[in-house]
Each structure stands twice: as structure tokens, then as C-alpha cells.
Amino acid sequence: MSEAYYDGDCGVFCDNCAPAGAETMGDGEADYPMHCDECGRPLDYSMTEEGVKYAINEMKETLKTGRKEYLKASQCLKYYKGCPQVDITRDWAGDLIWYNLPDEQERFIKKFLSWTEYQIEKELRK
Ligand SMILES: [Zn+2]
Numbered sequence: 001m002s003e004a005y006y007d008g009d010c011g012v013f014c015d016n017c018a019p020a021g022a023e024t025m026g027d028g029e030a031d032y033p034m035h036c037d038e039c040g041r042p043l044d045y046s047m048t049e050e051g052v053k054y055a056i057n058e059m060k061e062t063l064k065t066g067r068k069e070y071l072k073a074s075q076c077l078k079y080y081k082g083c084p085q086v087d088i089t090r091d092w093a094g095d096l097i098w099y100n101l102p103d104e105q106e107r108f109i110k111k112f113l114s115w116t117e118y119q120i121e122k123e124l125r126k
Contacts, residue, residue, distance in 0.1 A: 040077030
């Protein structure tokens with residue numbers, strides 16, 4: 001995760017890619033997980049309730065599709081290039097674990113992290 005920067009022209013960036021003169025976005029909330037426009041690195045920016053729902057739905061989708069590469073991973077530019085979708089959703093989950101969420105959502109996110117960790121370990125042992 002990186003702090004989020006914007007260039008005043010709708011672009012959002014990580015600290016590696018922020019163009020000269022870009023300013024930090026400070027505290028705020030977004031309705032979806034934010035990624036750097038340039039490299040796709042996840043940005044440290046709070047999600048609204050809608051954003052949390054979106055991320056949890058993507059985690060559920062990830063569990064259904066398994067570890068196979070998924071369209072969104074390739075759309076996520078070089079930071080995730082060649083990574084399976086699960087790497088992206090695990091990063092979101094790792095961020096959401098610090099939110100003060102309702103018990104049901106928090107339980108799901110913890111389960112998601114341990115299920116996917118187990119799957120990844122199993123895959124690596126093959
Ligand atoms: Zn970047």
C-alpha cells in the first residue's frame with residue numbers, strides 16, 4: 001500500500017509514480033479499492049460501506065474462481081502483472097482487516113485470508 005496522490009486532473013498515483021506537483025489526497029473515502037493509475041499498486045485510502053461491499057463480493061468471486069488468473073489482474077497494470085486475482089483481493093482483505101466492520105464481515109474477511117493462504121501454500125507444495 002502506498003499513500004494516495006492526485007494530480008488535479010483525475011489521476012491518482014502511488015508515491016513512486018506521482019508526477020511533480022501532485023498532492024497527497026489525505027483522508028477521505030472511496031466507493032471502491034483505489035489503485036495507482038500508472039502501476040496499479042494499491043493505495044492507502046479508506047473505503048466507504050459500498051467499497052467494503054464491493055471488495056467482499058470480489059473476495060467471494062475469487063473463492064469461486066480459485067487461483068486462476070482473472071481479467072481484472074491484467075487490468076491492474078504492472079504492479080500485479082502476471083499475478084492471479086487472489087493477490088489483489090488478499091491485499092484488499094489485508095487492508096479491510098483494520099477497519100471496524102460488523103462481525104459478520106470481519107469473520108468473512110479473516111476466513112478469506114486463511115482459506116486463500118492455505119490454498120496458496122498447497123499450490124506451492126505441488
Ligand atoms: Zn504507481
